[in-house]
Amino acid sequence: MGDAIIVAVANQKGGVGKTTTAINLGAALAERGQAVTVIDLDPQGNASTGLGIGGGDRSPSSYDLLAGDTTIAAATRPTALANLSIVPATADLSSAELDIAGRARRTHLLADSLKDASGIVLIDCPPALGLLTINAMVAAEAVIVPLQAEFYALEGLSQLMLTIRQVRQSANPALRIEGVLLTMSDSRNNLSQQVEADARNTLGAVVFDTVIPRNVRVSESPSHAMPVIHYDPASKGSAAYRALAVELLARRKKENARG
Numbered sequence: 232m233g234d235a236i237i238v239a240v241a242n243q244k245g246g247v248g249k250t251t252t253a254i255n256l257g258a259a260l261a262e263r264g265q266a267v268t269v270i271d272l273d274p275q276g277n278a279s280t281g282l283g284i285g286g287g288d289r290s291p292s293s294y295d296l297l298a299g300d301t302t303i304a305a306a307t308r309p310t311a312l313a314n315l316s317i318v319p320a321t322a323d324l325s326s327a328e329l330d331i332a333g334r335a336r337r338t339h340l341l342a343d344s345l346k347d348a349s350g351i352v353l354i355d356c357p358p359a360l361g362l363l364t365i366n367a368m369v370a371a372e373a374v375i376v377p378l379q380a381e382f383y384a385l386e387g388l389s390q391l392m393l394t395i396r397q398v399r400q401s402a403n404p405a406l407r408i409e410g411v412l413l414t415m416s417d418s419r420n421n422l423s424q425q426v427e428a429d430a431r432n433t434l435g436a437v438v439f440d441t442v443i444p445r446n447v448r449v450s451e452s453p454s455h456a457m458p459v460i461h462y463d464p465a466s467k468g469s470a471a472y473r474a475l476a477v478e479l480l481a482r483r484k485k486e487n488a489r490g
């Protein structure tokens with residue numbers, strides 16, 4: 232135990248595909264036999280809903296985990312998909328930042344609670360760079376940054392990079408950017424193509440080769456409380472998230488070989 236690969240899915244911009252990526256990358260990795268836990272660290276609770284955990288069934292929650300009132304083992308529950316578990320979020324997580332602000336280890340609470348975690352842990356962050364996201368970045372070894380393929384995509388990225396640098400300098404020197412993921416791309420739209428070209432020019436190899444297309448099956452699946460690879464295994468969205476899982480595992484293999 233304690234050998235978990237912890238990855239935060241973060242971008243302070245709202246609606247860029249963080250939750251969709253946490254759920255569906257998680258499902259695609261689980262399908263490949265990896266034991267995956269999604270931690271819903273957003274008071275909106277979208278990942279919990281999307282993985283079928285109803286409002287009445289969310290205790291113990293990620294808030295309890297953060298507060299040190301429960302263990303990762305007790306807070307984790309199975310989903311309908313084999314190998315895929317979730318720690319759900321409740322609305323009281325919205326007051327967590329205030330509740331923990333006075334604690335000495337306020338930025339390390341999640342890291343402390345994940346000491347005994349195992350497998351792959353994907354943390355779905357809220358759209359902010361506050362204490363919740365900082366806790367995720369301190370606990371994680373890497374960050375995945377979803378970028379919506381639209382005009383303002385790159386704006387706000389420097390703020391995010393600055394935060395990652397600060398976390399590296401203060402609390403977690405080993406934190407890496409695992410990759411920047413282009414989401415909701417429309418291949419018939421010139422703007423999407425332009426944003427992708429800009430992102431690859433500006434950011435280089437850190438941008439995943441895999442691009443997630445805009446796909447209606449992806450946006451429908453949460454209302455059926457399941458990942459898209461369960462809801463419509465043959466959809467383009469499913470294929471893209473499967474490709475992302477393969478690319479992620481290959482990247483990690485390469486990094487490990489390099490030492």
Ligand SMILES: Nc1ncnc2c1ncn2[C@@H]1O[C@H](COP(=O)(O)OP(=O)(O)OP(=O)(O)O)[C@@H](O)[C@H]1O
Nearest residue numbers: 245246247248249250251358415444445446449450
């Ligand atoms: N590839 C896609 N194709 C179509 N719709 C998508 C795709 N990815 C995400 N969406 C839709 O876009 C919306 C925003 O996605 P999502 O909730 O994953 O973003 P988020 O970054 O987690 O948002 P928030 O910042 O509010 O947490 C959702 O309605 C989702 O269903």
Ligand SMILES: [Mg+2]
Nearest residue numbers: 249250273277
């Ligand atoms: Mg979200």
